[in-house]
Amino acid sequence: MEQVEDLGKITVVKNGKEVECDVLFTFDNEELQKSYIGYTDHSVGSNGRKNIYVSSYDPVLGTGSLEDITSNEELNMVQEVLEQIAENA
């Protein structure tokens, strides 16, 4: 796990508005040949927790087009990565 000073930003459309998000982490999955990105607009959900968005993207095409994460196995993997990051923090 590598710590990077700043992973950059992405601007997305949320509820019809442009929102700038900070990129929190990125990682790859060799088996699926996909990469993943975690980002936040620093919004806070109704339960008082901060929202983190995680999406996948094609490593060849870059982060210009993000995709949903839908399979349970992928979700478990993302969960594990988050736990790993938290443990290292």
Added chain:
Amino acid sequence: MKIDEIRKLIEQDQNEINHLNDIRMQLEASRGSLTAEEYERELKEITDSLETIQKNLNENQNINLAYNNMLTNIRALNSLNNVIARDRQDETAIAEEKEVREEEIKNAMQNLPEELQGEIRDIILQENRVEEVNVEPRNEIETPVPVADTKSLKESLNQEITQSRNELNHLNDVIEQLEASRNNLTPEEYSNEIKTISEAIKNEQEKLTRNTETNRAYDNMLTNLTALNELNKIEARDEQDRKEMEEERTARITEIAKSRESLSEEMQQEIRDLALNNRKEKMLPTTINLLDKDFNPHGISFDDFRRQYREAVNKNQNNHEVFKQLNNIYNDLRTKQRLEQKNDHFLKDENGKIVYYPNTSIPEPRQQRVDESIEEYNEFLKNIYDNDLKQGNYYKSKEEIKQLTTGKEDYKKLPVHEEFPKLPKHEEYPKLPKYEEPTIEIKTKPKKETETKQKKSIKTLQQIMYELQHGLKIKTKTGKRYQASNIKVAKQFKEELHSGNWLYNVVHLAPTVLKSAVAEVRKMYSKWQLWRTKQTPEIEELKTRINKLSKEDLEVIWNEYRGTQVNQDSFTTALNQLLNERIQKYAKKEVQKINTKISRGYNKIFADYQVIEAIDKELVKTTIKEEDKKKLQLQKASLLKGKAEQIGNLRELYIKGNQYYSGGAHGFSEDMKAAGTNLSKVGKRFAKAYDYDDELQEQKARLEMLEKSAVNRKDDIEAIKAFVQYETLKNKETEIKNSIFGKRSTGKMYYSPLVGELDYRDDPFIRDVFTTVAMVGAAVSAANALHTHETEAKNIIENEQAKANEINNNMSQVRQTGQDIANNRETFEKGMQAQANSDSINILNVGERGASDASVNAGFRWSSGTVYKQADEVAHATAKQAYETAQSQIEDIAAKYTQGLLSKGEVTQAYAEMASQSQQTLNSVIQNAMPHFQTYMQSHPQFELSEVGNAMNYLIQNPNAISDMYQGMVNVTNLGENIAGLTATQVEALQSLPSDLQTTLLGAVSSAALAYNCAKSTGRTRTSAKSEQEEQVIDLVNNYANAKEMQAEATPKTK
């Protein structure tokens, strides 16, 4: 500014920062002597200066970093340009590295001023000049040195074969890469690429086949020629020997002639030379003394022994005594060999050769004969086969014999009873603990001793796990299907996590990205390439070890998993996953064995019982002679003998078999255990629920108790009577019928004499999967058709508005069917919505076709102009390809499922992937069709096309909807039947269409039909493959019950 100056500045800035920090510390120290205003002012000045210098320092450090980076990468790139690739793989690796280096250089250049870039170029130029001065002129080095070709034709042939295999592997990789990047290519580009690669594969395969054939012929000719040369040097010792030699010679010559047909003249000459040399090399310097008391003929092959014997005989023609002894040895061995080959106690292969246990010379026993009972076979194993072994009708492994022949021991003393290997496993009813009535006590002390002895030789779970994993570097995530790598975390996020101030919601949604400036993300084709080529030697080794596990080890693992010890120990994921696969296979195999035994048992019991009943009828006749009566009584007693025990064993076997399926092996997949869903619990899923039936329950209780107590008392006659009655009752109360949940019993009982028979057969799961996948396929074809013909339809509709409206009305029935399907799927939300939308597209297609059909009937031409023709051809090609791919994939998966090679879970996965592929094609087709379609919608509201437009949009917005549906394992209700109805309607409408349209539309229709047929045929194949036994057994019980009923009806009722 030059780099040296920048580096100097960096140093100065760093010193300045240190200095300012010192001043700040001094300021802090003297804070007490300053006013607040003075302190703040001083501090601000220091902080401002620090910020300015830090900013400069960062900029200069970045420049320095970029400078170093560019220089290093250019040097590396130069070196790479001078490297000559050893092979194709090397060439690819070099190209990839070059690509990465170039990318690095490009990035570095963006951060470097022009002046510094020029400086780097100068340095590199200077270095190149120095290098050129220091090395000898290149042309001298590169002058090719002629090397004499010392390779034999055989070596060249082998090399070509290896090259072909490598090339084929490479081409397969290329195809995979092409498939992966398919979305980035146009259909034409993709099609051209595929064609070129397929051509190359075909050529390479032909070459490989040709060379392999030649190689085989080469080896064959060499072997036979060498043998023939040796044979020609030997003289026959007698008539029999001469005859044998002649036969061998003829056979060798035939083989040589056959091989020569495939070999060139040069190769034949090479073989002749080799055979001559072989003979010289293989000749033993001295003949082994066959008369030596330590010589063991079993230590060498019979052919070798015969060769040495012949040589020795030739040398000793005049020494009558030695000649005679040699002949005696030869004759003894030959007689023994012939006897052994004729011995029917041993297992033989298809060529009549005896089969030995691996790595030994111990012959395996023959298998149980068809007409032989288990008891008789056990008797054979114990008395005859065992005797054969005791008498020494086997040899030890060649290695052991070689060792022993060098010692003093006589070979004839070799077979030692104590060293016999374990007897092979044979089918035997397990000695399971019997049901005990309170009044009967069964003492089994001697048995316990035997059991203890057996247990001693069985490994423990921990020992097995240790042996499996020992020496392998298996990490937590090794073998895990999805694991993350290259994790990068933003510093700020890490700090935030560290502070622990926040809890988080994790959302997995992909928004529309407007702008992306993510660091560390590059378009890295080379990285992707590297992922594909990674190897996992640990996993391969683990797989090999798991595959080698013995039956005993597997039994231990199975039992311990059920005992949850494995969960407590928390073995690695890789081990658990691989064991899971292995244990499933093992369990299936065990159940199959058990079912075979149960089937045999039922056959025997029912057949005997019918004879017993016939005997009983004869015995009550008053006319029967005393002599016949005695004979019949004896026959009856013989038939009844051991029946109670057999029935008891059958019941135990049934329980044991079901435990494999429903025993709750925690840690293994749902397929194997009785989960809360009752998915695999026998009788739960496949039986209809009924109110409690007191009378039936009373009958079951009575018969079961009668049977059990008779079995315990070893009362054969009562046991068999109760068994037959109980089985007949169960059969009568079970009615297997098709229902909305698939095949299940609608009677008051679920009866299957064999284990787990309805677990998979006719499982609605498989049908649903097929159906859903094919619906996607149908939509693909339909959308293709729409794409192709919509512009033409516009003209037709304008001309034939009235008829088109009529056709539209006629299609309402079809639409209704589609609606029914859609209604049935409401529960499955997203996935089903997508499915329904696919249906809408399909229905539209039918309407459009109907309209076209009408126009053709009215005498209008269907197509006009080259645009239509081209579009039509593309659509046909795409539809055909989609259809054929789907068909072959479905057949492949169905076949594997039928053979038990795929578990249910794996089938889901395979279909999910297939559905995903189909949907991708569908999406691209729809996207192509949308622009035409939107124009069309505006001018034709009467076709309610907006619905279809919405459907298309839905599919585009939810690209994974259908494949996601599989994750939830949905139950689709009677979909296959509905589709069959839809298909029939569509096919009818197709009758008068031009043939090209029929092809396109049939693509859509038959995809749906295909699903239904596949599901049906899978059920059928499984029935025939797996349940033939069960059918037979049920028929047996049925026949008996029917015969009894007919007899009862035929018998005149007496009052």
